[in-house]
Amino acid sequence: MPIKxxxxxxxxxxxxxxxxxxxxxxxxxxxxxICKVMVEAIMRHGANATIVxxxxxxxxxxxxELSQLTGQTCVAARAxxxxxxxxxxxxxxxxxxxxxxxxxxxxxxxxxxxSIDGMSENAFxxxxxxxxxxxxxxxxATLPYLRASHGAYIHxxxxxxxxxxxxxxxxxxAKAGVDAFSAVLALEEGPKGxxxxxxxxxxxxxxxxxSRLSTQMLRSAGSSAYPLGRMGNVQDVASAAVFLFSDxxxxxxxxxxxxxxGFEHVRVSQ
Ligand code: HXC
Numbered sequence: 001m002p003i004k005x006x007x008x009x010x011x012x013x014x015x016x017x018x019x020x021x022x023x024x025x026x027x028x029x030x031x032x033x034i035c036k037v038m039v040e041a042i043m044r045h046g047a048n049a050t051i052v053x054x055x056x057x058x059x060x061x062x063x064x065e066l067s068q069l070t071g072q073t074c075v076a077a078r079a080x081x082x083x084x085x086x087x088x089x090x091x092x093x094x095x096x097x098x099x100x101x102x103x104x105x106x107x108x109x110x111x112x113x114x115s116i117d118g119m120s121e122n123a124f125x126x127x128x129x130x131x132x133x134x135x136x137x138x139x140x141a142t143l144p145y146l147r148a149s150h151g152a153y154i155h156x157x158x159x160x161x162x163x164x165x166x167x168x169x170x171x172x173x174a175k176a177g178v179d180a181f182s183a184v185l186a187l188e189e190g191p192k193g194x195x196x197x198x199x200x201x202x203x204x205x206x207x208x209x210x211s212r213l214s215t216q217m218l219r220s221a222g223s224s225a226y227p228l229g230r231m232g233n234v235q236d237v238a239s240a241a242v243f244l245f246s247d248x249x250x251x252x253x254x255x256x257x258x259x260x261x262g263f264e265h266v267r268v269s270q
Contacts, residue, residue, distance in 0.1 A: 019246055021046035024098040028052045028081050028138050029107035031059040034237050041238035043070035050075045050094040081108045081134030087141040101145040103245050106135040107156040111213055113167040124170045131174035150193030152245055155182045157200045159264050179256055186254030195253040197244050202260020204232045227262035
């Protein structure tokens with residue numbers, strides 16, 4: 001029997017449009033890709049935002065676009081997440097502009113395909129420093145403000161490390177560290193009113209993960225390869241972020257939310 005194609009409802013239509021009114025989001029890696037759409041979805045629910053990345057031109061363009069699309073204010077702040085001082089300056093810019101931070105998305109990530117044998121020590125270290133150390137640095141820079149607002153973190157991880165994925169040793173090690181770090185953060189800061197969760201997107205159409213980093217087999221997998229009858233889209237991931245930051249998720253912390261339409265289970269069962 002053919003699998004029915006299911007159209008995902010947009011979170012914009014599910015949650016009230018003002019649930020994040022007066023809230024402020026700080027997002028690393030928010031200038032492009034999945035994270036940019038997450039920022040858009042959260043701004044569409046009333047939040048203002050700062051997006052952080054290495055390329056100020058691209059960030060400024062994205063911030064202007066996000067402001068126009070949502071009617072909220074988005075600010076661009078240049079920082080390399082490997083540099084704690086640059087992150088502190090990005091946080092200071094956010095506080096100066098908005099006075100608070102409620103939500104943080106740790107989304108900045110590095111990735112390229114390389115075998116363990118073909119990867120230099122510096123190549124491995126670079127990705128771990130961007131993904132894992134960058135997450136630590138972002139949390140350290142924002143933690144005092146999230147304690148004040150009783151805010152929440154979302155760390156963008158992946159499903160690559162749940163089982164082995166060839167040519168992704170560096171990212172797998174880095175994201176496993178992110179998952180573990182988030183769980184510890186949830187335990188240590190839960191009593192101070194902070195939640196920390198991970199979103200692990202599976203294959204998502206129209207992203208770098210598919211166009212540049214996935215195998216031909218994955219790219220050519222038809223909709224029947226997915227239990228829900230279609231590949232994921234960026235809105236699916238953004239909707240998960242809206243949910244996790246919302247009060248509907250107020251008793252959820254220390255979790256990894258896989259957004260892959262059940263794809264991981266198909267891979268495991270084959
Ligand atoms: C092997 C590579 C390489 C490659 C870089 N290196 N690219 N090694 N193959 N393709 C090595 C370099 O030779 C160098 O080692 C070291 O990595 C650092 O490279 P630099 O270019 O000097 O570092 P930097 O400028 O900091 O850039 C780091 C970067 C980054 C990791 C390459 O620019 C990057 O990742 N950009 C892409 C970001 C991206 O696509 N993110 C999306 C993630 S989505 P040596 O030894 O020569 O000094 C995602 C989902 C996956 O991950 C889902 C899949 C299905």
